[in-house]
Every structure is written in structure tokens, then in C-alpha cells.
Amino acid sequence: DADVTQTPRNRITKTGKRIMLECSQTKGHDRMYWYRQDPGLGLRLIYYSFDVKDINKGEISDGYSVSRQAQAKFSLSLESAIPNQTALYFCATSDRATGHYGYTFGSGTRLTVV
């Protein structure tokens, strides 16, 4: 099983619909992140959480919300999806206690808003 699992892998939704992307991890990491990837723009941070009671906005949080339901689960919601939210979304985890600052990424969710 993957260390960081994202569901669904692919999703097509209509403009105005609410959609939730889910992320779960088995690494025991305390920190979790949601990134968005668009062609030519690299990965941009949407939201991040350093523990269960901590939620922080990233550089492009408008139109998104998150919930950290447990240490292992971090979900991203689009309250009213719009076409320019069509992108590849990645969840990632990290653990400061390891002294290693690299992230472990999930395989991504490809979201298309029509």
C-alpha cells in the first residue's frame, strides 16, 4: 500500500458543484500539505497543517478549504468548483522529528471542472 493515498485519482465535475479530495497517510507524519500543479507553473501550496488542530493558508487558498480530521487524514474541498480549478492536486506529508525536510507525495488527483 502507498504511504500517501489520494482519492479519487481522477474526477470530472460540473461548475458550481462541491467536491472533496481526500488524503490519508500511513507514515505517521505530523505535517500535511495540499499542492496544486498546473503546466508551466510548478507546484503551488494551497493549505498546510502541522498537526490536527493547525490549519494554515498557502499562496493560493481562495476557493478552497481543508479539514484535518485526524493525524493521518487531510481533505481538500472546493465549495463551488470553477473551470480554472482544473488541475492536478497533490497531497504531501513531512515529519520534522526525522530531521529530514523532504516531503512524501501522493500520486495525485486529476480534477477537471467543466
Added chain:
Amino acid sequence: GESVGLHLPTLSVQEGDNSIINCAYSNSASDYFIWYKQESGKGPQFIIDIRSNMDKRQGQRVTVLLNKTVKHLSLQIAATQPGDSAVYFCAEIVGFGNEKLTFGTGTRLTIIP
């Protein structure tokens, strides 16, 4: 503004040759850098990292060089193989307290058989 970027969006290298992927950064306070590899349909995968107090770090077939004077980072891949074909990203952390990675836009490496 502060940014992490790459010199070239694409790079083609003959199989067996060495590859060099470059990255420029603008924040002299950057503390830590990471190279990631992203294969088609997958999430980014950690390759190697380097702290700002180092100039060079080696891994298996990969070497990262850091030149703080000109704010330049490079990833060298020795004896490139078809499996090295991917998009490579550099990322930086400014300040170990927040540990948010800022990513560059990526270089697509294509290996020519």
C-alpha cells in the same frame, strides 16, 4: 519577488551521457534545497537534498552542487538511463521553522536511446 526557477524547460541527453539540470534561486536566506523527480502520472519523488552550509552532496548516480555566491543549484545525473526520463524540480525552504517548500517550474529531461 523571491522565486525558485530553472534555466531550461526541456533537456535531451543521449543515454549513457551525464545530465546537468540547473536551478536559480533569488532568496539568499534559503536554508535548504531539494531535488524532486516526477514521472508521468506520479507524484514528485525525493532525489537528494542539500543544506545551505554545504557546497556539494552526492547520492547514487546523482550529485547536487550549490553555489551560494551566484544563487545557483545544479543536479548532475551520471550515465543517464531511460528511467531517468522525467520532470525534475528544485525546491527550497527559507527558514527551518516553517518548512514550506517553494517549487520551481521544472525541467523535462528526455533520454535519447
